[in-house]
Amino acid sequence: MKVVVANSIGIDKDGYHIIHSPSRWSEGVKSRYNCFAYYPWELAYTSSLLKRDTKHSVKFLDGCLEQLNFNLYYKCILAEKPDFLILESATRMINENLKLALKIKQMLGTKLILVGQHATAFPEELIKKGVDYVFMGEYERSVLELLQGKQKENLLGLYPNDRRPLLDVNSLPWPEDEDVSRLNYGMPGEPSSEFLEVQMYASRGCPFQCNFCVARHVYYGQSNWRPRKISDIVAEINYLVSKYSSMQGIFFDEEVHNANKEFILNLTEEIIAAGLNKLHYEAMCDVRFLDEDILKAMKKAGYYKIRIGVETASPKIMEEINKNINLDLIWQRLKLAKQIGLKTYGTFTFGALGSDQTEDAKTIVLMKDLILNRVLDNLQISICTPQPGTPFYKKAKGKNYLRKNLRFDDYDGGNLSLVNYPTYNFKDIEQMKKKAFLIRDHYFLKAKINKHSFWPWLKSIYSRYGIRGFISKATARLLRELQYQGARLCK
Numbered sequence: 001m002k003v004v005v006a007n008s009i010g011i012d013k014d015g016y017h018i019i020h021s022p023s024r025w026s027e028g029v030k031s032r033y034n035c036f037a038y039y040p041w042e043l044a045y046t047s048s049l050l051k052r053d054t055k056h057s058v059k060f061l062d063g064c065l066e067q068l069n070f071n072l073y074y075k076c077i078l079a080e081k082p083d084f085l086i087l088e089s090a091t092r093m094i095n096e097n098l099k100l101a102l103k104i105k106q107m108l109g110t111k112l113i114l115v116g117q118h119a120t121a122f123p124e125e126l127i128k129k130g131v132d133y134v135f136m137g138e139y140e141r142s143v144l145e146l147l148q149g150k151q152k153e154n155l156l157g158l159y160p161n162d163r164r165p166l167l168d169v170n171s172l173p174w175p176e177d178e179d180v181s182r183l184n185y186g187m188p189g190e191p192s193s194e195f196l197e198v199q200m201y202a203s204r205g206c207p208f209q210c211n212f213c214v215a216r217h218v219y220y221g222q223s224n225w226r227p228r229k230i231s232d233i234v235a236e237i238n239y240l241v242s243k244y245s246s247m248q249g250i251f252f253d254e255e256v257h258n259a260n261k262e263f264i265l266n267l268t269e270e271i272i273a274a275g276l277n278k279l280h281y282e283a284m285c286d287v288r289f290l291d292e293d294i295l296k297a298m299k300k301a302g303y304y305k306i307r308i309g310v311e312t313a314s315p316k317i318m319e320e321i322n323k324n325i326n327l328d329l330i331w332q333r334l335k336l337a338k339q340i341g342l343k344t345y346g347t348f349t350f351g352a353l354g355s356d357q358t359e360d361a362k363t364i365v366l367m368k369d370l371i372l373n374r375v376l377d378n379l380q381i382s383i384c385t386p387q388p389g390t391p392f393y394k395k396a397k398g399k400n401y402l403r404k405n406l407r408f409d410d411y412d413g414g415n416l417s418l419v420n421y422p423t424y425n426f427k428d429i430e431q432m433k434k435k436a437f438l439i440r441d442h443y444f445l446k447a448k449i450n451k452h453s454f455w456p457w458l459k460s461i462y463s464r465y466g467i468r469g470f471i472s473k474a475t476a477r478l479l480r481e482l483q484y485q486g487a488r489l490c491k
Helices: 041-053 070-080 091-108 117-121 123-128 140-147 182-186 214-220 230-243 261-273 292-300 315-320 327-340 357-372 391-398 426-450 454-489
Strands: 002-006 017-019 027-029 057-061 084-088 111-115 197-200 249-252 280-285 303-311 343-350 378-383
Touching (some): 002 041, 002 070, 041 084, 041 111, 091 117, 111 140, 117 214, 292 327, 315 357, 327 343, 327 357, 426 454
Parallel strands (some): 002 057
Antiparallel strands (some): 017 027
């Protein structure tokens, strides 16, 4: 039997290149030079699990990595003649992905399996539209059991049955690296990654419960943190090094890399013992679990950057989103990381529950102060999007905060606000985000000039994107600087 495991379409009907990260949020960008592909980790684990534990012929395809539009991706999947098509989609791309899947089914009689964020949020709707099997939450084991022949009435995780208990991450094989190259996801790679890095996962889950988080509420359904065996992590790094001679580093892109101090201290010790500290590592971390011991151990093991979720400078919003991080702690830990020699990266969001003009403006001030004090080397800005299946979505819908006549295509965390608060509407939120972008880019540009890193920065853009990409990105950056200066003159 032929099984195709497929990531989302890569270019939508309007020409947007899709940056697909359904366990967080997906967005579309117009310029291909602003596009990159996240490694679709749960799909990739599903693919390798099916290859290991079934006798089926399994093929992994990624329309985002290959930047395929509907027609090209349709031809690509059709050529495989799958008996089963496993497709993961975020809400942002569900209309086109579902249309694609149903067209394959019509042509070949293929059985359709939908998984991921949107499938978990709207299983009944997808069944009514012609999908054969819809899986909720963490889905690798459930999909495996279906394709091993288990009766669907007894299959946990398959709608309308109960959700499946969380799996043992150490029971999984390493993720897909046959039909796609994991290194290719690093070319050009996530923009803030400074080396040719492979995305990797040393743990899964988060012990906290931020109400906008898709991973915590949709995929896992509970607070959790599950580390892999350190020996297996190190073995996987060794495998990647031996396979990809040009690989320069690892991006640990899980929810909370550092949730357990003993784990991090042992992992970094084993990385050093294996001689793998010559690689460059970065990781998604939680500031509440960072301390001097962990930061020093990371630095010694070859880590060059830590990424943390700051999200907001407003204590009011912190409380509303269930994050509750003290700003003094953020300053303290970022300063400590810089003193130890690590680079720092923060994520910020606008329009979350509790937001208004005054509260979100505090976040812009914090961003600027962190940059000017040189404790933050880079940052990401998003619009807090009420992704279906999250408490944020349910509360926004219950309080009539959601905009009228929304389409699923609108659930784009990089471009659109979907909420209207009583004193803060979607246009105001989008303008706040644009203002934050201009301020971020201006002050980082100023910092690069002051640190005499301007020319190396330009060189790195050229080496990553080539002459056309360099011109495109440099022109866009110049226009944003002119917009910033123009906005200042208009004050």
